[in-house]
């Protein structure tokens with residue numbers, strides 16, 4: 287997984303170098319009160335779209351077939367909330 | 382089995398080989414999302430992703446000017462063949478230009494000997510996954526060009542990453558097609574295309590563009606899409 291260091295690298299390839307390095311993941315500098323996704327099981331149709339669209343792989347399927355996010359991996363981007371066709375996800379302040 | 386297990390998403394592998402401990406990309410990064418889909422596609426393919434390496438896409442013979450400097454993931458296949466996956470965040474130039482927006486790489490890669498070439502977008506994950514798998518099983522080199530919207534550089538809200546990617550497809554500025562052994566095939570064809578102005582209007586990077594520039598881009602997009610349709614139609618007869 288080495289990258290060429292001789293050539294001037296674009297910001298993106300630098301980012302990717304960091305992204306897949308086996309080192310530590312830096313703590314994400316989030317807003318003071320980050321909003322996290324909260325699922326409404328009564329509305330969710332278990333279509334798995336939110337799971338598919340999370341760039342941080344924070345969402346996983348629970349044993350009951352519904353979905354939930356790992357709040358440490360989640361970066362509060364809101365894509366899951368935006369992409370759910372059924373409006374089952376709301377972004378909320380959680381402890 | 383109840384009704385909902387029939388949703389297509391339920392058929393995908395649910396184990397996560399993709400950096401399970403998180404990564405350092407920004408929130409809402411299109412690049413990270415595309416990469417995750419690539420990993421998903423190759424999950425059960427015995428692909429040695431540890432042997433994959435990053436490089437910059439070379440301009441010239443292999444890739445068009447718009448992909449020069451974009452990171453490319455090179456995955457070794459059987460024999461000397463490679464699967465090239467270009468993650469194009471349109472960041473090569475400071476100011477966005479039509480050269481950056483119109484993708485010539487797939488056609489170039491096909492001309493320089495890649496047996497399977499395709500464009501893909503993380504907004505259409507099933508299409509993307511299918512293409513990566515086809516590229517993987519092609520008998521020779523393969524090239525996949527993926528559009529990766531970047532909320533910071535393009536100037537839109539981070540929750541809209543997937544939307545913007547979808548709009549790029551719907552406005553036909555980034556049509557989804559494949560070139561399998563020289564045969565063109567449009568894989569996602571919108572019924573009602575969006576206008577380029579609609580796509581551009583949602584991103585701060587187009588703020589300095591004049592109306593005439595957008596109109597010219599629209600014209601160019603329509604022309605290229607008609608060409609693409611013609612190449613695809615020729616194959617059918």
Ligand code: SF4
Nearest residue numbers: 330331333334336370
């Ligand atoms: S996208 Fe919405 S309906 Fe589909 S599984 Fe996720 S929360 Fe449920």
Ligand code: SF4
Nearest residue numbers: 340360361363364366
């Ligand atoms: S807010 Fe973003 S990072 Fe968090 S679970 Fe939803 S898609 Fe994933």
